[in-house]
Amino acid sequence: MALWDTLTESINHYTGLSPAAFFTILALMFVTYKVVCSMFVAADDYAAVKRANEFVLREPVQMGDVTEEELRAYDGSDPSKPLLMAIKGQIYDVSRSRMFYGPGGPYALFAGRDASRALALMSFDPKDLTGNIEGLSASELEALQDWEYKFMEKYVKVGQLVSKKTSESKEAETGGEASKHEEDESQENRTEGNEMK
Numbered sequence: 001m002a003l004w005d006t007l008t009e010s011i012n013h014y015t016g017l018s019p020a021a022f023f024t025i026l027a028l029m030f031v032t033y034k035v036v037c038s039m040f041v042a043a044d045d046y047a048a049v050k051r052a053n054e055f056v057l058r059e060p061v062q063m064g065d066v067t068e069e070e071l072r073a074y075d076g077s078d079p080s081k082p083l084l085m086a087i088k089g090q091i092y093d094v095s096r097s098r099m100f101y102g103p104g105g106p107y108a109l110f111a112g113r114d115a116s117r118a119l120a121l122m123s124f125d126p127k128d129l130t131g132n133i134e135g136l137s138a139s140e141l142e143a144l145q146d147w148e149y150k151f152m153e154k155y156v157k158v159g160q161l162v163s164k165k166t167s168e169s170k171e172a173e174t175g176g177e178a179s180k181h182e183e184d185e186s187q188e189n190r191t192e193g194n195e196m197k
């Protein structure tokens with residue numbers, strides 16, 4: 001108690017303020033300091049923002065045939081890889097919309113996937129994260145078509161989903177002749193609604 005009395009006396013002696021006024025001012029100064037600090041970006045955060053921008057600016061690279069399993073790796077968890085998403089088996093580079101599809105983004109669950117069914121149904125249910133469009137109504141298919149048009153207009157198509165690699169696409173991947181592959185028959189069937197594993 002004696003310590004507290006000495007403290008309050010000292011505060012009053014040196015500042016002319018009552019202890020209550022002194023501590024109120026101290027608290028306000030602390031809050032002001034915190035608010036001002038939050039208005040500036042820390043050096044580390046700045047570097048992170050710069051890295052994110054570099055990611056967005058990278059040119060889309062043609063991938064050719066890609067399996068669903070391979071596509072998963074392009075969900076944004078590896079910043080050195082582009083962000084890819086598929087609609088009706090067509091793969092688009094959505095890196096420029098990292099704020100939507102990147103980690104923590106509202107539509108991150110679609111990245112690295114064929115999101116046809118989820119988009120047609122306007123669903124975030126993980127069970128709808130599939131390219132299987134079987135059993136959809138005419139209006140749902142129309143909604144999906146609108147999404148496809150939006151993606152065709154906004155993003156670069158970089159490949160197509162295939163159920164398994166052909167020897168031709170493997171050759172292209174291992175440094176053979178870089179070529180765009182014709183849509184394979186099985187892919188065509190898949191987008192018509194056949195479930196992929």
Ligand code: HEM
Pocket residue numbers: 094097100107118119121122123124154
């Ligand atoms: C409360 C409901 C929702 C609101 C308020 C909302 C709002 C928005 C907004 C403001 C945008 C940005 C549009 C732009 O700048 O181009 C957007 C984009 C998008 N939304 Fe939603 N949304 C909602 C629900 C959904 C649902 C249910 C889905 C699908 C399951 C969905 C899928 C998308 C996709 C894929 C994009 C990005 C399109 C692109 O890449 O440009 N949204 N949404």
